[in-house]
Amino acid sequence: MHSDEIRTIVDRLAALVSEHYVFPDVGREIADRLTKAAAEGRYDVLTDPEQLSVQVTTDLQIGNQDKHLRLKFHHGEVPDETDPVEEENYWATRAHLDAGGMARVERLPGNIGLLEIKPLLYDPSHAGAALIAAMSLLSATDALILDLRGCLGGSPDQVALVCSHLFDGEPVHLNDLVTPATGTVRQFWTSHVPGPRFGGTKPIWVLTSGSTFSGGEELTYDLQQLGRAKVVGERTGGGAHPRQGFKLHSHLEATVPLHRALNPVSGTNWEGTGITPDLEVPATDAYDIAYREAVDHVLALPATPERLPLLDEARASLVG
Template sequence: MGEAIGNHVRGRSEGGAYDALEGQALADALQADARSIVDDRHMRVRFDAAHTNEPEGPAPGVVPGGAMPLEELRAQAAKVVTSKVLDSGLGYLKVDEFIVPEASGEVFAAALTVVREARALAIDLRSCRGGSDDAVAYLLSFLLDNPPQLVSTVVWRSGDVKKTMTRDVGTAAYGGTRPVFVLTSSRTFSGGEEFAYDVQAFKRGMIVGEVTGGGAHPTGAKFLGLGFIATVPMGRTVNPITGSNWETVGVQPDKVVAADDALATVETLVAKQVGGSNP
């Protein structure tokens, strides 16, 4: 696949397709041409003038320049994870990004404590664009009994294997029996999709909303020189139950509705299944 992309891009270059382009416009053209050969939605090219002097080679993390300090990640986690109990009695947890458990663990525990007594729980991933697979497994720990359980395996191109497991989260656990609903949209991507896919595979909840974006491959960043950075898929995610993943096809909802209608749909379902408000 890499050779096919390279041949196509070289041919386009020799034909003058990029001669009038620079900066992000050139990055966009390279990305579009690469994806015309291999439709991997994690494959990206971007331009960042701050890195014009970086030598070519691996970048220290998907974010050029390396990972954020832990204190900043904790502050970010507090912004992207929120929870409350709705007037209907439904517990509501919104996750816009899965940040590494070292930064998000306490945030998830506090958020789940807020909804711990709710008879049913809706987890809103409609705006979630991805994040850490370890954080995905950590959140699943609140919903699955009998930790540790294998959640996923990443098989890297190098042949190395990474396994993610659930953990014992103690009294903060929501438990493995009460109804859980995961809200999705076409914007739900990567780690957000993994959480929905795993909930579905473990038969731990119902997915309500739209088919997700279809990106299952973990990545690494490469400096290309002159400020251009490529995000390159470097492995594949394997669910232990399905033996597969959601690459290109997305997560298929159990109940397909427009994303904007997903929460109201869940409230209606909960009213029918468990009735009323919390005591």
């Protein structure tokens, strides 16, 4: 990369932030700072795209610490958001190779369900079928461990689809996305799902780490605020401003937050603070603790003839 190309990238990034950033006044301040730095030649020596991404991201986040606001380096080719076919193919391929984000689906001893979602909550158009299949398999379990320790973000529509399997009855209001520049609000609610649901009464444990971020945090926060799950693990990363990607170079993507999450229960979100678990423990210990609590729940269920083998499974798992 040469200096003219670098300045073109930074100027384009500044224009995008000024136009789209979730807080318009802050966006204009950031844009002015970047434009001035580029004009002064601050970035001219950073001819490696990855080095440029690190320095510019640091400058973008001065004073706001918005982890969604980045100049992101990709080892592979960045999809072009202005080419719907290319972008669709990119995300469809990623979701396919990641099994729709359903990293682990298992019935644990004692009839306890485990669903691990990583690296992303892919959009339902690419991963809805995988999620519905996973939740259908786990619908008859007596407790659920939802492992989001490696979930780095994703689609709020997929968050709503997950939650739709975890409640009963009337639609439940989960979250709003507010666009301050226009005052528009998009609401997210639970909805009807095909096949059986896990339902709204059996216990859920959500596992988190410091890497749980964005869409993974929204799923955690929605369930926690509604009193539907117990969160076990580490405080999460603290990113509540959904972003849009813009291709600036074959390996550089501008990620600019456009919206602000607004939870209908708390009236706020987790931006900058992360989500505090109900039981704060190292992420490496979260699974064992949650599973033990889930086993205790199963052992307290009525010992019907049909359940006796499951109770024996649960007891044996603790001995092992």
